[in-house]
Amino acid sequence: xxxxxxxxxxxxxxxxxxxxxxxxxxxxxxxxxxxxxxxxxxxxxxxxxxxxxxxxxxxxxxxxxxxxxxxxxxxxxxxxxxxxxxxxxxxxxxxxxxxxxxxxxxxxxxxxxxxxxxxxxxxxxxxxxxxxxxxxxxxxxxxxxxxxxxxxxxxxxxxxxxxxxxxxxxxxxxxxxxxxxxxxxxxxxxxxxxxxxxxxxxxxxxxxxxxxxxxxxxxxxxxxxxxxxxxxxxxxxxxxxxxxxxxxxxxxxxxxxxxxxxxxxxxxxxxxxxxxxxxxxxxxxxxxxxxx
Amino acid sequence: xxxxxxxxxxxxxxxxxxxxxxxxxxxxxxxxxxxxxxxxxxxxxxxxxxxxxxxxxxxxxxxxxxxxxxxxxxxxxxxxxxxxxxxxxxxxxxxxxxxxxxxxxxxxxxxxxxxxxxx
Numbered sequence: 022x023x024x025x026x027x028x029x030x031x032x033x034x035x036x037x038x039x040x041x042x043x044x045x046x047x048x049x050x051x052x053x054x055x056x057x058x059x060x061x062x063x064x065x066x067x068x069x070x071x072x073x074x075x076x077x078x079x080x081x082x083x084x085x086x087x088x089x090x091x092x093x094x095x096x097x098x099x100x101x102x103x104x105x106x107x108x109x110x111x112x113x114x115x116x117x118x119x120x121x122x123x124x125x126x127x128x129x130x131x132x133x134x135x136x137x138x139x140x141x142x143x144x145x146x147x148x149x150x151x152x153x154x155x156x157x158x159x160x161x162x163x164x165x166x167x168x169x170x171x172x173x174x175x176x177x178x179x180x181x182x183x184x185x186x187x188x189x190x191x192x193x194x195x196x197x198x199x200x201x202x203x204x205x206x207x208x209x210x211x212x213x214x215x216x217x218x219x220x221x222x223x224x225x226x227x228x229x230x231x232x233x234x235x236x237x238x239x240x241x242x243x244x245x246x247x248x249x250x251x252x253x254x255x256x257x258x259x260x261x262x263x264x265x266x267x268x269x270x271x272x273x274x275x276x277x278x279x280x281x282x283x284x285x286x287x288x289x290x291x292x293x294x295x296x297x298x299x300x301x302x303x304x305x306x307x308x309x310x311x312x313x
Numbered sequence: 314x315x316x317x318x319x320x321x322x323x324x325x326x327x328x329x330x331x332x333x334x335x336x337x338x339x340x341x342x343x344x345x346x347x348x349x350x351x352x353x354x355x356x357x358x359x360x361x362x363x364x365x366x367x368x369x370x371x372x373x374x375x376x377x378x379x380x381x382x383x384x385x386x387x388x389x390x391x392x393x394x395x396x397x398x399x400x401x402x403x404x405x406x407x408x409x410x411x412x413x414x415x416x417x418x419x420x421x422x423x424x425x426x427x428x429x430x431x432x
Contacts, residue, residue, distance in 0.1 A: 100370070106363025109370045111395040118388050121363045167362075 025052070026304055027186035029202040031236075032211040033221020035062070035192045038241030038266065041276065042211050043189040044068045045283040049293035051154040054184040058201040059191045060145060060160040060172045068281045069157050070150040077149040081160075081175045083124045083168070084139040088115040092136035099128035099137060120167045145172035147179070156184060169197035177204065185297070193221075194228040202229075207304040208236040209263070214247035219254060226258065235307040237261040237300065242268040261303055264296045314345040317377040318403075318412050323352035326410040330403060334382040335365030335389050341409050342375050345417070350409070365389030372398060381412050381421055390424070400424040 030043045044065050047055040057065040066073040086099075086108070095113040107122035108115055119142060129137040145162040160176035162169050169191065177200075180186055190201035190208075202208050208229060212222040222238070229236050240251050243265035255262050266272070275282045283289045319337030321329045331337035336359075339352045353375065357367030365385070369392035372380055379399040393400055401421035406412040415421055 103363075106357065106360060106366040106370075109366050109373075109392045109395075111369075111373055111392060112397060114395070116366075116392060116395050118363060118366055118391075121366070121388070123362075 025183065025185045026207060026301060027180065027182070027188070027205040028300060029188040029190050029205040029208045030211060031190045031198065031202060031208050031225060032192045033194075033223075033225040034217065037192070037213050037218065037221075038211045038239075039189055039192065040064055040068070041241060041266065041272075041282075042209065042239055043187055045281050045289070046293050046296065047155055047187050048281050049283050049290045050185055050297055052184050053154060053187065054156040054158070054181050055187045055189065056176055056179065057157075057159040057189045058173045058176055058197075059189055060162045060169045060176070060197065061191060063159045063161055063189075065157070065189055066148070066150075066159055067279050069152065069155065070148075071279065073148045073150055073157075073159060079147050079149075080143045081145040081147060081172045082141045083122075083144045083171055084126065085119050085122050085124065085142045086117055086126075086128050086137045087140050088117065089136045089138070090114060092134045094134055094136075096133065098131045098133065102127050102131045120165065123168065124171070144168065145175075147172075147176055149179075156181065170200045173197055173200045177201075194224050199228070199232065202234060203232065206235070207300060207307075208234050209300065210236055210238050211241050212238060212251055213242045214240060214244060214250045216250070219250050222251065222254070226260070235304060235311075237263045237303050239263055239296070240265045242266070244268045261299075263299045263303070264292065314378045315376055316343045316345055316413065316416055317341065317372045317375065317380045317398075318343070318409050319355075319382050320352060320409060323354070326350060326408070326413065328409050329407060330383070330409060330412060332383055334380070334385045335368045337368070337382075340368075340371065340375075342377070343409075343413055363388065366392050369393045369396065369398075372396070379416070381416060382424075385424055 030039050032039045047053050057063040097110050100108045100110045105121050105123050107118045148159040150157045158179045160172045162172050191197040212218045272282045318341045319331035319334050320339040320341045321331050323339045337355050343350050357364050365388040369389045373396040381401040381403050383403050402424040
């Protein structure tokens with residue numbers, strides 16, 4: 022079987038249309054895998070598998086240091102070592118701030134008294150559901166936790182490269198975003214024709230250029246008298262605009278009822294299939310240009 | 314007694330108070346016995362992670378008895394409490410001298426753990 026490509030969907034800010042594009046595109050294709058990597062606020066499941074919490078679940082664990090106060094001599098080597106300030110020495114006792122710990126294990130190594138051991142802590146969860154043509158995975162960061170990257174790393178171990186892979190990425194330009202897109206073949210950036218949309222698009226484009234990541238743009242909530250905001254910028258930068266999803270009350274109503282519009286509005290299944298073909302073409306062209 | 318107040322610059326009693334504790338540029342360390350003030354640089358102000366913890370560590374290492382700020386993040390709050398440092402709330406005060414006067418007059422209320430943190 023030939024290898025399919027992997028795709029990440031990204032936007033500069035939340036509420037732009039990542040979910041709309043990821044879900045509707047995934048449902049228009051066959052042999053597809055959708056991974057919701059927006060782990061701080063995953064919501065693809067609302068359209069794909071509303072009862073995802075009752076489906077398959079596995080924990081994402083991380084290792085957190087535990088200090089034996091009997092053995093600790095308050096030498097402070099662990100506190101000085103910790104680059105993330107997850108440890109503090111207060112009244113000769115080591116305090117552990119679990120949420121900022123990056124589980125590097127360094128404190129355990131530098132402790133001359135062997136006073137530090139590690140314990141497992143649940144950081145987040147992965148959920149899984151399988152529809153006819155769609156294999157769906159969702160990463161979710163537990164409430165109160167701060168580190169999304171390990172959850173996304175674990176989610177990525179579920180990638181099936183025999184399928185068309187679509188990763189719904191966290192919005193913005195942060196570490197979790199980069200973790201979600203970095204290994205995909207191509208990125209689709211969703212934006213909207215507003216000053217905010219353009220501003221956040223520029224940030225994302227700068228990041229993608231720094232990462233040497235191939236990408237194209239889809240305009241959501243497109244309006245003929247405003248699209249020039251995005252189109253002028255993209256033209257100047259040589260970025261392809263592959264699709265416009267119109268600003269439509271009907272689409273908004275369907276969305277608010279948890280209904281993917283690809284099934285409800287005529288012609289859209291075809292449009293998303295065409296979008297996918299265009300994406301492959303872009304990806305192949307970019308590949309060719311890069312190798313020249 | 315030693316009082317610590319976050320500051321925007323390393324100057325004197327007329328310096329402005331920094332709006333944040335963990336991310337303050339400097340800390341004013343005031344010796345309440347002789348009214349002497351010195352400033353230490355908050356070396357962790359721009360850390361991606363755990364700035365509040367590191368700032369609290371700095372205050373504990375100075376041997377502070379109390380810290381006064383507009384806002385303490387949750388981790389700084391927990392760390393300062395563990396060091397037995399008294400946390401005091403500032404409101405209207407703008408300059409270090411105003412905060413210090415109110416502290417000496419016993420006008421500063423004890424602080425509650427506030428919201429905080431970021432991605």
